[in-house]
Amino acid sequence: MGLSVTVATAALEAFLARSAAAQCARIAHATPLTGGTLHENWRLAVDFDGGTLPGRQELVLRADRPVCLAGCLSRREEFEVMKAVWSAGVSVPEPLWVAGARGPLGREFFVMRWLAGTAAPEEVIARAADAAAGERLARQLGTELALIQRLRPGDDRLPFLAPAVPDRAQALIAATRAYLDACPTPHPVIEWGLRWLELNKPRPAGAVLVHGDFRTGNYLADAGELVAILDWELAAWGHPLEDLGWFCMRFWRLDADDNAPGGIARREPLLAGYAAAGGSPVDREALHYWEVMANVRWAAISIQQAERHLSGTDKSLELCLIGRRTAEIELESLQLIAADTARRSCHA
Known part of the structure; x- marks a missing residue:
């Protein structure tokens, strides 16, 4: 990607100038941004002569990596x-402009505005150690989830999303099981988790837009305040509790285990912000189910991520390290299921 930017500078500048209706555009700086296992992101400082964005503009270019995870949206x-x-x-x-595979970089990419802030989980969680700051951020994130869910199937701006299914949980179970069936090594804990999910499904709910990877690391925060939600390549029509369960997964908390939503706060501020912005009613048992679902799916995805590294198609220390934590994610799945079993026994 770095070679593509430097070699194709003239073509990229011409694309930027045309897109901004400028007389010309000059890339003053191009800096790779860290993070992101699925796509590459570059910060661009671009000087535009006239047009819709005159002067120095800070932008982000987001492009495909050589190999993408199955099920990802294209950049367009x-x-x-x-x-x-x-x-x-x-x-x-x-979001500003998009280019196809025949464009200046030879692969799809789009350009958006750069925003100040950090997405680094360590920094976000450290700032949230101040309880008031963490609760404020969690409430803001709950509000964003409710806003996202206002988009519903039938939106004519999103015809490319796979049609909503009546039973989202069963569809995710089937997709994960299909991957495991094709996997050359056995993973009995994940298989057992899928069977539990199948036997304990809550009632289906009307489909809404889900982010698909809503977690600490995929949003920008600045001085403890939410700036923006990032990385929408897994967006889909899904269950209203799907993103909430994913966000509460232990894997995203680092060492802040008591703060279920992304290591930043307790669940209550997140759910309060979600409810205040018009989010769907939250059944705590159903939310627990979707947290189990998140862990079981993430365990399977971690195997896929490791395979990308091991196959040599996308060498990455981050992918390798995710693969080494599969057993940890499996253990969390078992512990969540055990907690649910104990709760049911107490109420029997």
């Missing part, structure tokens, strides 16, 4: 999702 599709949620008032970087 992710761009369209961001346009839709931007219009709905969701806090995202303003």
